[in-house]
Amino acid sequence: xxxVEQSLFLSVREGDSSVIxxxxxxxxxxYLYWYKQEPGAGLQLLTYIFSNMDMKQDQRLTVxxxxxxxxxxxxxxxxxxxxxxxxxxxxxxxxxxxxFGTGTRLQVFP
Amino acid sequence: GAVVSQHxxxxxxxxxxxVKIECRSLDFQATTMFWYRQFPKQSLMLMATSNExxxxxxxxxxxxxxxxxxxxxxxxxxxxVTSAHPEDSSFYICSARGPGGAGGETQYFGPGTRLLVL
Numbered sequence: 001x002x003x004v005e006q007s008l009f010l011s012v013r014e015g016d017s018s019v020i021x022x023x024x025x026x027x028x029x030x031y032l033y034w035y036k037q038e039p040g041a042g043l044q045l046l047t048y049i050f051s052n053m054d055m056k057q058d059q060r061l062t063v064x065x066x067x068x069x070x071x072x073x074x075x076x077x078x079x080x081x082x083x084x085x086x087x088x089x090x091x092x093x094x095x096x097x098x099x100f101g102t103g104t105r106l107q108v109f110p
Numbered sequence: 111g112a113v114v115s116q117h118x119x120x121x122x123x124x125x126x127x128x129v130k131i132e133c134r135s136l137d138f139q140a141t142t143m144f145w146y147r148q149f150p151k152q153s154l155m156l157m158a159t160s161n162e163x164x165x166x167x168x169x170x171x172x173x174x175x176x177x178x179x180x181x182x183x184x185x186x187x188x189x190x191v192t193s194a195h196p197e198d199s200s201f202y203i204c205s206a207r208g209p210g211g212a213g214g215e216t217q218y219f220g221p222g223t224r225l226l227v228l
Contacts, residue, residue: 004153040201040222040224041221041222042114042116042203042219042220042221042222043154043203043205043219044219045217045219088153088154097144097156097159098144098154098156098205098217099156100153100154100155101153102152102153103151103152103153
């Protein structure tokens with residue numbers, strides 16, 4: 001398809017790990033991103049990865065990139081209730097435009 | 111640093127009126143700003159790219175006469191929804207490109223404006 005695809009919903013227990021997956025569309029993308037959006041708010045950049053990397057870790061966040069399959073994932077370790085939000089992956093095309101994924105709603109329950 | 115504000119945060123208007131939304135970069139100069147639209151429970155769709163001192167570049171399917179964009183200074187871009195109709199009701203988000211290059215990591219997002227057209 002033409003969309004950057006994500007699963008719609010993920011529910012995890014507090015303290016567990018969350019893994020959010022994304023399939024992007026443009027194999028020539030140079031950067032891939034993960035954003036967090038809380039209800040009624042704008043977007044917060046969580047992390048990003050350059051396309052020549054396979055993995056990037058930043059505190060509780062781990063990004064994995066599989067260029068062959070155009071697959072990107074975000075792992076959140078020790079998920080907290082404050083992590084409940086919508087998560088968007090995004091890719092840059094021609095370095096100018098961000099193309100966003102369909103979004104994954106993460107719900108963390110105690 | 112790198113704070114982007116939007117005003118108003120929420121607006122309700124009658125059908126047929128025009129609404130102006132402001133996007134400001136508070137502590138940096140932004141030669142490029144972007145306007146996005148987000149429908150409930152959906153992703154962000156880029157509407158247009160706004161460059162200071164020149165005409166905006168609109169994405170396919172976005173009516174430039176309907177959504178007027180002005181980027182008159184390095185810290186302010188405005189989006190005017192002209193003759194608004196209920197189907198224009200949406201969440202409008204801007205971003206501003208800060209210093210440090212052209213990658214998406216240098217885009218800083220505003221908090222969004224929720225428009226409801228009655």
